[in-house]
Amino acid sequence: MSTVALGWVGILILAAAWQILAILLHKSVFPTFVAAIAAAYHIVTGPALRTDILPSVERTAVGFLISSLLGVGVGMLVGHYRAVQQWTATVIDFLRSLPTPLLVPVAIVVFGLNGKMVVATIISAAIWPVLINTANGTAEIEPTMMDTANVFGLRGRKLFLKVILPAASPQIFAGLRIALSVSLAIMVVAEILGGSSGIGYYISNAQQSFDIVGSYGGVIVLGLLGWVFDTLFLAFERRLLSWQRGTVGGFIDG
Amino acid sequence: MVEPVLSVRNLQVSLRSRDGSVNQITKDVSLDLMPHEFVSIVGPSGSGKTTLLRSAAGLRPPSGGQVLFEGTPVTDVPKGLSIVFQEYNKSLFPWLSVGKNVAVGARELPVDEKNQKVSEALAHVGLKGFENRYPWELSGGMQQRAALARAMVSDPSILLMDEPFASVDALTRNHLEDVVLALWSESKFAVLLVTHDVGEAIYLSDRVLVLSARPSTVLAEVKIDLERPRNQIGTRSQARFAELHAEVLERVEAAGRLAVGIDGHVD
């Protein structure tokens, strides 16, 4: 059986276990799988799609993209120039160790209870895995490769775009993937702590109005969002890193 | 009078190691490379051959002395200078196909001329039809030939090579030597080759320079008066080849013994 098929079997078993356990326990805080799925279906087909789901998707995507661009850009500079690395090391260590939830009140003061606040909070957390991975990936490029770039006249912008970026891309992608899941998680946290819309706001709102099934539905929708984001990301990564040994169509030696 | 294409004058390079101590790598190295000359450098491991080549290429500024390329002081990698490194797997860009890797060497040319040149260069090293392969799909010898094509595609006046054949098996090595000899005799570039293999140095070169152990100087210069064109079996079985081999080897071993005397070990 293929891995995809096995994956579905796993999901089915989990769903069945949930369903049976919920029926046996028969507690209002633990709705059945079918009820939770129905609530999730209700969310994605109802008005919440436009008022909550799409705004959350947009915030996550925008926050992730800005983190990626900034993180890769600054990370390459930090990794390539020793002086930049020395000047920024302490600042970066300090900033990245700030616990993100503490930044939410600050972001609320600066931006208000809105999407911008959520995006800003996402960036404050998601930029670090990209920046650190990019800087490490850049610093670890083989000296021979940098010599080669130099000999063949690849300098300045060309050096960064045509040599450093691809050479560090395996590590950059590892950082991006972490940043993507951080973006989703922080999106929810920020919306729960200070949102006026979004999937996080929906879940905490449902909880506070004792709509237990609704909040489970929200969590399932959130899980699906995470899965969709990750799947899209992996497809993108596979395309861009197709040059890596063993991943190019079927030609694997040794 | 003919001017040397590359001139290294009293080159001195000191490198700072991690613990902050400064090591003198080359003490006083001078050499002239004439147009279309083939010169090899042999010397003990760690004697600063790679360092010398990097300074000659403008990749590392010397601490003392001077490097002149066609009469002008080298401050940056000069146009007209190309390099083949030992580690082809770290020198070819793995995200580019073989054709695109070679095209990196011909960056300056207009597109159609560039394609033409790339095909010619690949054909020259026997890699016709491998344009669209990735480097890792090729054997080590083929990858080094691709690196050679990339270095040659811009018609340089100097080719520097740092132990280019050290990572391939003996048969492939002989073949690659002949590929380089053929390219060299059909073109006008000069070669400065670093190698550990005394036989290889003699087989290919007009002159062989023996470097001392670190901090290095040029210990000896041996003129190779074997006739050209050369071929692996004929040239290497000549009595003169054996004499030259013994002479160079003796100098290299003397340099190695000196190294033991200074450092207490051979690295």
Ligand SMILES: Nc1ncnc2c1ncn2[C@@H]1O[C@H](COP(=O)(O)OP(=O)(O)OP(=O)(O)O)[C@@H](O)[C@H]1O
């Ligand atoms: N960046 C550096 N900083 C400090 N020391 C260095 C640096 N690069 C090389 N060295 C030292 O300089 C010495 C000469 O190195 P180099 O690579 O030039 O020797 P080599 O003759 O090419 O050796 P091999 O035959 O092993 O290739 C070595 O002892 C090495 O440890």
Ligand SMILES: [Mg+2]
């Ligand atoms: Mg070396």
